[in-house]
Amino acid sequence: MMGSSAAQVIAGAPTGIASAEASVLLGLEAHAIRVEVCCTRGPAFFQMVGLAEAAVREARVRVASSLARLGVLLDEYAITVNLAPADLRKSGAALDVAIAAAVLAAIDLLDPKSLQHVLLVGELSLDGSLRPVTGILPRLDGAERRGIHTAIVPRESSAEAGLARGVRVLSAETLSDVVQHLQGKRQLPQVPRTSFVPTLSEANGDLSEVRGQGSARRSLEVAAAGGHNLLFVGPPGSGKTLLARLLPTIMPPLEFEEAIECTAIHSVAGTLPLDSGIVTQRPFRAPHHSVSEAGLVGGGDVPRPGEVSLAHHGVLFLDELAEFRRAAVEALRQPLEDGKVCIARARARAWFPARPLVVAAVNPCPCGHYGHPRLPCRCSEAARERYRSRLSGPFLDRIDMHVTVPPVEVSALVRKAGGETSAAVRERVIRARECQNARAKRLELHGYLNATLPHADLEKVVGLDAESRRLIEAAVNRLGLSARAFNKVLRVARTIADLEGEERVRAAHVAEAIQGRILDREVRR
Numbered sequence: 001m002m003g004s005s006a007a008q009v010i011a012g013a014p015t016g017i018a019s020a021e022a023s024v025l026l027g028l029e030a031h032a033i034r035v036e037v038c039c040t041r042g043p044a045f046f047q048m049v050g051l052a053e054a055a056v057r058e059a060r061v062r063v064a065s066s067l068a069r070l071g072v073l074l075d076e077y078a079i080t081v082n083l084a085p086a087d088l089r090k091s092g093a094a095l096d097v098a099i100a101a102a103v104l105a106a107i108d109l110l111d112p113k114s115l116q117h118v119l120l121v122g123e124l125s126l127d128g129s130l131r132p133v134t135g136i137l138p139r140l141d142g143a144e145r146r147g148i149h150t151a152i153v154p155r156e157s158s159a160e161a162g163l164a165r166g167v168r169v170l171s172a173e174t175l176s177d178v179v180q181h182l183q184g185k186r187q188l189p190q191v192p193r194t195s196f197v198p199t200l201s202e203a204n205g206d207l208s209e210v211r212g213q214g215s216a217r218r219s220l221e222v223a224a225a226g227g228h229n230l231l232f233v234g235p236p237g238s239g240k241t242l243l244a245r246l247l248p249t250i251m252p253p254l255e256f257e258e259a260i261e262c263t264a265i266h267s268v269a270g271t272l273p274l275d276s277g278i279v280t281q282r283p284f285r286a287p288h289h290s291v292s293e294a295g296l297v298g299g300g301d302v303p304r305p306g307e308v309s310l311a312h313h314g315v316l317f318l319d320e321l322a323e324f325r326r327a328a329v330e331a332l333r334q335p336l337e338d339g340k341v342c343i344a345r346a347r348a349r350a351w352f353p354a355r356p357l358v359v360a361a362v363n364p365c366p367c368g369h370y371g372h373p374r375l376p377c378r379c380s381e382a383a384r385e386r387y388r389s390r391l392s393g394p395f396l397d398r399i400d401m402h403v404t405v406p407p408v409e410v411s412a413l414v415r416k417a418g419g420e421t422s423a424a425v426r427e428r429v430i431r432a433r434e435c436q437n438a439r440a441k442r443l444e445l446h447g448y449l450n451a452t453l454p455h456a457d458l459e460k461v462v463g464l465d466a467e468s469r470r471l472i473e474a475a476v477n478r479l480g481l482s483a484r485a486f487n488k489v490l491r492v493a494r495t496i497a498d499l500e501g502e503e504r505v506r507a508a509h510v511a512e513a514i515q516g517r518i519l520d521r522e523v524r525r
């Protein structure tokens with residue numbers, strides 16, 4: 001059908017100017033792009049202006065081939081595509097469909113009015129089919145504010161697009177479908193709301209498989225309840241890796257709002273789960289210790305989220321912490337403090353949320369037996385010192401709980417496994433979180449998890465009695481705690497009280513929290 005009308009156009013219809021609405025991503029933010037196309041008769045060329053990078057410039061090949069499939073040949077036209085605003089760098093292939101539609105409107109095969117207030121998102125294959133692009137959710141989010149009422153997205157992105165609010169979203173499989181819809185010949189299907197059902201992280205096993213290690217298990221529970229970062233220190237084979245991998249199994253299921261943020265981040269990174277198309281489970285990320293700084297915190301020419309953002313609302317596990325590049329670990333300091341990563345670029349700045357629960361594991365020395373109750377440590381003092389110096393002090397200062405994982409007791413090993421299940425612990429974690437949430441609402445706090453409450457709010461939620469104060473003062477003197485570490489003790493004590501359902505923080509809670517800082521001196525010195 002398009003073939004015959006195209007022939008008529010080429011035979012003598014007027015040429016002109018048209019525009020279509022598109023977007024480019026910078027971090028998690030979508031910026032509005034207007035694709036303006038001017039077509040005149042004349043020696044064939046297809047030029048693109050407006051700070052287009054290689055992948056965008058190559059759109060010309062994909063667009064020409066896709067239009068040829070519709071019977072529209074561009075070889076009699078001089079085509080200029082302007083991507084406005086001109087000062088914003090454009091990358092990626094998501095502008096293809098918008099460029100193709102604007103070209104068709106400029107050569108009069110589409111009514112330019114049909115492109116008004118319609119956001120077109122998608123990459124084109126040479127055969128004219130629509131390929132999914134990254135960051136559908138952030139592109140749709142906020143489209144309403146720029147006057148968009150309808151968005152057309154690739155069919156494969158339907159699950160993600162179905163989470164968007166505000167605009168009507170239609171899905172298409174081919175450019176031909178899009179064109180026929182815009183010509184009013186055939187209606188594209190509307191993307192249904194994606195139903196969100198959180199899934200629990202069971203892949204890593206169940207807490208009931210861990211033998212003994214009561215205090216390490218307890219620290220996992222406290223960490224999950226209050227959102228506290230955690231460091232495990234212990235000899236090889238004591239179960240540090242095993243325990244850390246079980247942390248997601250005791251965290252509450254992902255909430256809808258959290259799932260939207262996680263889906264947006266993973267969509268931009270191109271790491272959405274293939275089966276569901278959206279994130280339904282708390283992420284668990286365990287990057288290898290050879291990870292670069294950009295890999296860990298994010299970066300790149302076109303800013304991409306790093307592991308710390310991919311683990312947002314989930315767990316970031318740094319196993320064998322001493323083996324990580326120091327610069328990479330140090331780069332985590334700012335995100336751990338602010339809960340987000342900012343990546344500065346020449347003209348703009350991208351940011352990604354980054355609030356994972358961080359759990360790290362490390363041996364106490366190179367041979368791993370320093371402090372072992374039965375095995376002697378073979379390391380020299382100098383070797384131990386070198387090993388410790390690989391750990392970044394300022395990073396450790398940001399970890400709320402430092403926990404010793406002793407070797408597993410023989411008696412525990414020979415006993416049948418059968419401790420509490422992840423589900424039972426998760427129930428307590430959920431209750432402790434509800435308790436924090438209710439208090440945050442009652443006191444109008446600026447946050448809710450104890451680990452991330454602003455400092456001013458911390459004072460409102462932890463009133464220490466005289467005994468607790470004496471205890472904590474003694475600990476500061478004995479352990480040489482920094483002001484930050486002192487506050488972390490208070491936060492952890494608040495969570496321990498919440499797990500017991502107590503309104504006030506008592507000395508016993510503070511004492512348990514202080515246990516979690518004793519390693520300060522051991523590990524760092």
Ligand SMILES: Nc1ncnc2c1ncn2[C@@H]1O[C@H](COP(=O)(O)OP(=O)(O)OP(=O)(O)O)[C@@H](O)[C@H]1O
Nearest residue numbers: 209210211212213235236237238239240241242408
């Ligand atoms: N408390 C435990 N209960 C049950 N199994 C355990 C326990 N601790 C260790 N194991 C078993 O030993 C294996 C090794 O444990 P894991 O890898 O967690 O040790 P690790 O502390 O991380 O050691 P490394 O310092 O060498 O990394 C686990 O896969 C698990 O099978």
Ligand SMILES: [Mg+2]
Nearest residue numbers: 240241319361
């Ligand atoms: Mg390990």
